[in-house]
Amino acid sequence: MSPTLLKPPVRVRPGALLRPRDGFALGPRAEEELFRVAEVLTEGRLDRSAFFGSALITIDLEKVAPQLRGPEGEAERRRLFDAVSGSVRVRLRAMRLALADVARRHPDKRLGTATTETRFRLDGSLLLLDVDLEVPVDLSSRARDSVR
Numbered sequence: 001m002s003p004t005l006l007k008p009p010v011r012v013r014p015g016a017l018l019r020p021r022d023g024f025a026l027g028p029r030a031e032e033e034l035f036r037v038a039e040v041l042t043e044g045r046l047d048r049s050a051f052f053g054s055a056l057i058t059i060d061l062e063k064v065a066p067q068l069r070g071p072e073g074e075a076e077r078r079r080l081f082d083a084v085s086g087s088v089r090v091r092l093r094a095m096r097l098a099l100a101d102v103a104r105r106h107p108d109k110r111l112g113t114a115t116t117e118t119r120f121r122l123d124g125s126l127l128l129l130d131v132d133l134e135v136p137v138d139l140s141s142r143a144r145d146s147v148r
Contacts, residue, residue: 112136
């Protein structure tokens with residue numbers, strides 16, 4: 001009986017790791033710089049079962065220009081706006097900023113799952129992020145115990 005010969009390994013070409021896409025993406029360092037200079041203004045009201053409010057996050061692009069080498073000119077600001085408004089990380093960070101402020105303003109409340117809506121605007125050199133939110137609230141166990 002002759003020994004069984006194994007077939008040699010077959011070369012397989014893997015699928016592409018990346019696909020080309022149109023547009024630009026915001027890098028993590030740029031995101032950090034944008035939120036480092038961000039100013040946050042929140043407003044809202046608390047009723048018995050929910051907090052309703054909004055946060056306006058203002059980013060002055062002229063303040064970050066030296067650290068990021070731009071954006072210079074309207075076309076570059078527009079590309080940055082497109083990258084920011086398409087970034088899931090930016091949306092999550094804006095939502096977290098708004099929720100953190102609600103938690104800071106109402107430390108005795110337990111916050112539920114928020115419903116948010118985020119809008120972006122570009123006004124000259126100002127990048128404006130509007131976060132509208134509705135957050136169900138309940139008394140925390142610590143506050144409930146002090147009421148008894």
